[in-house]
Amino acid sequence: MAKEPSQNKEKEQLDSKYLNQINPKIPNNSNQTYSSEENDRRLESASQKTGVLPRSFINTLNKIKQEIDPKSGESEEQVLNKYRKSRLRTALSIKFILLLIIVPLLTHQLTKTFLLTPIINQYFHNHEEVVFINKDLEEEAFEELSHYEEILRFQGLIGLREPLTDEEVEEKVQEKAQEITEAYRGQGINSIGNVFADLFSVTAFAIVIVSSRKEIEVLKSFLDEILYGLSDPAKAFLIILFTDMFVGFHSPHGWEVILEGVAHHFGLPENQEFNFLFIATFPVILDTVLKYWIFRYLNRISPSAVATYKNMNE
Structure with a gap:
């Protein structure tokens, strides 16, 4: 009979060790007790997790009840505040977008018209031998002048005008050469002015971006709401x-037009090898970045949009 207490004690130790192995978080102190408040909280959390209806369904019902309750003036105030914030965010975003567009364009025009063009004009006036800024423009001018001379002789041969002597043809060709010289010199002045004016525009754009951190955050949330709010x-x-x-498939033609426009804007000679290399690499990189964005972000935010995109693209 004296061995019974020791056997019971050993049994309690074995039971405690077994409970610790199953769940270490369960306290093994038999003397530890919980208060009634803690028990109520535990029962409440357990009932929320294992309720009859899902919590999202209950939250939806509570939201509908709050919206249709005439005594809930607080909900109406929240709706009005939300509407005011949305309207203010839209106004700030539109103003900031207009600022990002107007400031670089205005900087470009002002610097080019009042600062750069007079300086470049003075340089070309002091260096009259400078007419063409690259060989492509020079070849275009020669082709245009030769074409004009051929037109004069052709019109005289078919009777559209009186036949001209060689001296008269040379005189008219000389006048045309002066016109072409002034035109291509003005084109060179315009191209050089575009280079420096664009640098000023980029600087102004960067200053606006750096000094508008809050506006950028507002614009980002505005664009996210528009883009991700689409169907x-x-x-x-x-x-x-x-x-x-x-x-x-048809994008290379568009990139060729863009590259030609950029070269003409800056007065650069067209380089076919560079154009082919750019078209062969940049669209591929852009396609890879787009697919990564679809896989990483859009697939997580809107999987149904990705499924719709795949179905429409097939």
């Missing part, structure tokens, strides 16, 4: 439109 077919349509335009 799934609208998202898929915009993605397909963007991809087909810039990385699709």
